[in-house]
Amino acid sequence: MSRIPKWDNAKAALIVCVIMGHLLDSYLKEATIYRSGFIFIYMFHMPGFFLISGLFSKRFADADQMDGHKVVPLLILCLIENFIRYCTKVVFGDASLTVFNLRGSSWFLFTLSACYVITYLVRKTDALYVMIVAIVAACIICYDKTLKGYFAVYRIANFFPFFYAGYLFDEEKIRKVLDQKHIRILSLVIIIVFAFICWQYPDIWKYKKLITGANHYYVMKLPVNVWTWIYKLAYFCISMVITMAVLSIIPSRRIPFATTVGKRTLTIFILHFAVLACINRIPWIESIALNDRHLPALLLFAAISILTALFLSLPLFSIPFQWILHPKRRKETSL
Numbered sequence: 001m002s003r004i005p006k007w008d009n010a011k012a013a014l015i016v017c018v019i020m021g022h023l024l025d026s027y028l029k030e031a032t033i034y035r036s037g038f039i040f041i042y043m044f045h046m047p048g049f050f051l052i053s054g055l056f057s058k059r060f061a062d063a064d065q066m067d068g069h070k071v072v073p074l075l076i077l078c079l080i081e082n083f084i085r086y087c088t089k090v091v092f093g094d095a096s097l098t099v100f101n102l103r104g105s106s107w108f109l110f111t112l113s114a115c116y117v118i119t120y121l122v123r124k125t126d127a128l129y130v131m132i133v134a135i136v137a138a139c140i141i142c143y144d145k146t147l148k149g150y151f152a153v154y155r156i157a158n159f160f161p162f163f164y165a166g167y168l169f170d171e172e173k174i175r176k177v178l179d180q181k182h183i184r185i186l187s188l189v190i191i192i193v194f195a196f197i198c199w200q201y202p203d204i205w206k207y208k209k210l211i212t213g214a215n216h217y218y219v220m221k222l223p224v225n226v227w228t229w230i231y232k233l234a235y236f237c238i239s240m241v242i243t244m245a246v247l248s249i250i251p252s253r254r255i256p257f258a259t260t261v262g263k264r265t266l267t268i269f270i271l272h273f274a275v276l277a278c279i280n281r282i283p284w285i286e287s288i289a290l291n292d293r294h295l296p297a298l299l300l301f302a303a304i305s306i307l308t309a310l311f312l313s314l315p316l317f318s319i320p321f322q323w324i325l326h327p328k329r330r331k332e333t334s335l
Contacts, residue, residue: 005254006175007052008262010247012255012309014052015265017045019272019305026280026289032202033294040198042211044243046108047162049265051243053112054119054166055174061119061167071113073325078102078109080324081270091277105269107152107214114156115163127168134161135236139229145216158213161236162243178248187245194242210235261313267321268312275308 021041024034060070085104102110122130138157147153177183198204206221210231217224222231261268279285285304289297 003259003263004171004175005259006179006250006252007055008259009252009255010048010052010250010262011265012258012261013246013250014045014048015261015268016302016305016309017041018269019276019308020301021045022272022276023279023301023304027297028205028208030290031294032205033199033298035205035208036198036202037298039204039208039211040195042208043194043239044246046159046213047239047243048246049108050112050115050159050162051166051247054115054163055169055171057116057119057163057167060116061123063120066117066120071116074109074113074116076324077266077270077321078106078113081106081109084270084274102149102152102155104273107149107155108269111152111155111159112163114152115160118156118160119164119167127164131161131164131168134164135233138236139232142215142217142232143224143228145218147216149214152214154215155213162240165240175252178244179252184248187248190241190245191249194245207231207235211239257310257313261309264313264318266325267318268309270321271312271317272308275312279304279308 021038024038024041027034028038060067081104082102085106134157138161141147141157142154178187209215209220210222217228220231222228285300288300291297
């Protein structure tokens with residue numbers, strides 16, 4: 001199957017947002033503009049990744065038998081990412097390792113594999129029932145504060161509805177709808193309005209732990225009662241609208257570099273934490289971030305994010321990960 005430029009471009013934009021979001025995360029307490037940018041990015045970047053992954057999951061999910069070649073490599077990479085993070089911590093004096101409390105990119109790898117498996121298991125169930133149960137489960141599970149981060153349970157519940165929505169979409173039809181001129185104009189208006197809200201009302205940062213999808217209600221700055229689930233439902237609705245708006249304005253033509261980056265987002269996702277661990281220890285970057293003039297810092301973060309994505313998209317970094325991710329292709333090559 002030939003690659004479709006729009007989705008590679010979208011994944012490239014999303015991975016740059018992932019890197020920038022993690023850069024901003026280091027300075028959230030320093031300025032409201034960083035918190036506004038964080039909320040804006042987190043409302044769509046991971047939902048976008050899961051939606052696109054779901055969009056191309058049909059070959060796996062609709063098969064008569066589950067293909068372990070799709071899921072097992074993701075779990076192997078999950079273990080490798082844990083080891084890379086451990087090595088990074090050792091270098092910077094923190095020799096701690098979490099295996100079951102998934103962090104970094106390991107939660108994404110595990111959650112993505114879980115979404116594939118769940119979608120396969122419910123492939124013959126009425127789609128409306130699956131979506132309703134998925135959203136209700138995501139709203140209810142956050143009342144349980146005993147799960148913490150173990151096996152990314154909260155993340156799976158939070159992002160599976162986006163993955164399943166992508167699975168339900170017809171790729172060609174949704175692409176044609178999103179590329180319509182009036183839809184793109186409306187999408188641009190939606191994005192501008194949401195960006196203005198994030199900038200004008202930075203207090204929405206208090207919903208950070210609701211948006212990241214990694215927490216239960218009791219650690220969020222929310223009144224926990226029988227109606228708290230409404231916040232989660234509102235998040236799903238707003239996030240889906242913003243995510244579709246962002247995907248709509250992504251160009252459909254092939255863009256140099258963006259297409260290359262889009263092909264290798266998983267490699268970039270896994271390795272960028274180690275790169276940022278080094279970047280965050282460069283004194284002049286911290287001094288710019290802590291300066292009273294925050295616009296130069298935002299531009300610097302954006303530049304660092306783009307350059308990091310381009311650097312990690314080099315074949316040198318992706319070859320070992322591709323070797324793990326595509327065992328079938330590896331076997332064919334060896335014959």
